[in-house]
Amino acid sequence: MRYEPVIVLLVAVLAMLASSAVSAVEGTACYVGTWAYGRAGNGAFNTSEHLNLDLCSHIIYSFVGIRGDTGEVVSLDERLDYGAGTEETGGLRGFLNFTDLKKKNPNLRTSLAIGGWNEGSEKYSTVSNDPVKRRKFIESTVSLLQEYNFDGFDLDWEYPNQRGGSPVDVENFNTLIREFREEFDKHGYYLSAAVGASSNTADLSYHVPSLSKYLDRIFIMAYDLHGAWDPVTGIHAPLYRTSAYDNTANQALAGLYVDTFVRGWLNRGADPEKIGLGMPTYGKTFRLSDPNNHGVGAPIVPGTGGSAGPYTGESGTLGYNEYCEYKEKNGWTEVWDGEQIGIYAYTTTDWIGLDNQKSLCIKAKYAKDLKLGTAMIWAAETDDFRGVCGPTSHPLLSAIKDGLSSNPTLC
Ligand SMILES: *[C@@H]1O[C@H](CO)[C@@H](O)[C@H](O)[C@H]1NC(C)=O
Ligand SMILES: *[C@@H]1O[C@H](CO)[C@@H](O)[C@H](O)[C@H]1NC(C)=O
DSSP, rough: OOHHHHHHHHHHHHHHHHHHHHHHHHOEEEEEEGGGOSSSSGGGOOHHHHTTTTTTTTTEEEEEOOOOTOOEEEEOHHHHSSSSBBBBTTOOOOOHHHHHHTTTTTTTTTEEEEEEEOOOOHHHHHHTTTTHHHHHHHHHHHHHHHHHOOOOOEEEEOOOTTTTOTHHHHHHHHHHHHHHHHHHHHTOOOOEEEEEEHHHHHHHHHOOHHHHHHHHHEEEOOOSSSTTSBBBOOOOOOOOOOOTTTTTTTTGGGGGGGGHHHHHHHHHOOOOOGGGEEEEHHHEEEBBSSSOOSSSBBBOOTOOOOOOOOOOOOOOOOEHHHHHTTTTTTOEEEEEETTTTTEEEOOOSSSEEEEEEEHHHHHHHHHHTTTTTEEEEOOEEEEEEETSSSSSSSSHHHHHHHHHSSSSSOO
């Protein structure tokens, strides 16, 4: 009897601790495009050396693929993923080097991601529609996670019921993640998915309450909202609406912004705590059709991205590391857009819209204020991870950490 008040107090304190734990943003989940190990010069990203474990609370190895005929998970680059650690011994040991990072920080979470844009949708549609293949998918995943010491798995099916998928995908995806959940609960594995951000994709591809129920985290890919497929220039991950498209033929473009999509996910039944808010460490580029017209909403050469970068090598995108390193050399003029939250920059021919330290700090603070579960970036290898452009390495990830803190200094 004497102990009762103590126990009551203890229970109250524990309840307080639990509720404060759920209202805090967990940190940043960092996707890693592991193929970047082979990039030229300063672009080469070595997961053992360049991942900052103070700035990433969760790291996600991208990507593995799937066999449409069996449902089995497969490596997309066996030389990189497997092996004893050197070219001579037959592989670079990518998986194990990655999960070994947990030895440096035991609180780190390591996941393996499957899919991505290039894997398309069709094989995932086929596998999820067949109970035998689904079983193989889940069993082969568990084997892989066990063998290489991952803590979790991330589904990047882009996207159910789109790009060659079919309407039954939406229900089959629910079944797939429910079955994954049941199996993962036996092992304590963490289950997440990367999802298309737009309200259009949320409606076409997902039953949001099921995702919120079965997944530990829903990573909203809140970027690539504008690109050279548009008729005019645009910042691709704007937090807020711009008035730049008002009174033009392109008003519909103004509806593509992060805040409205996040609220769309919440309104459709996503638990805020389950959401990981995605932020880009790269820009989308355009080719200007008139060098004297270089604001947001300026006319472009249709369908033509800006020049490819020296590391990422793809017309239409530039890593932040490429942009910052070549900004002065290539004569970019940079403009802060305080209405949308983001920057754009232009030369006489090219235009880029992207995030900088200030915009990412503001976005992180936004995620914190909405009590979302975590921040997320695509991807670690295009931050200035070597500190080539400024006094510190990882300026973008540092800015996100700052924005999540109780006293941000960068925004
Ligand atoms: C990555 O860094 C580790 C540790 O410094 C080094 O042993 C390894 O050779 C590097 N990997 C590549 C592909 O350069
Ligand atoms: C993994 O680590 C081994 C041993 O340090 C190294 O030789 C190899 O290059 C690393 N792999 C990658 C992809 O960096």
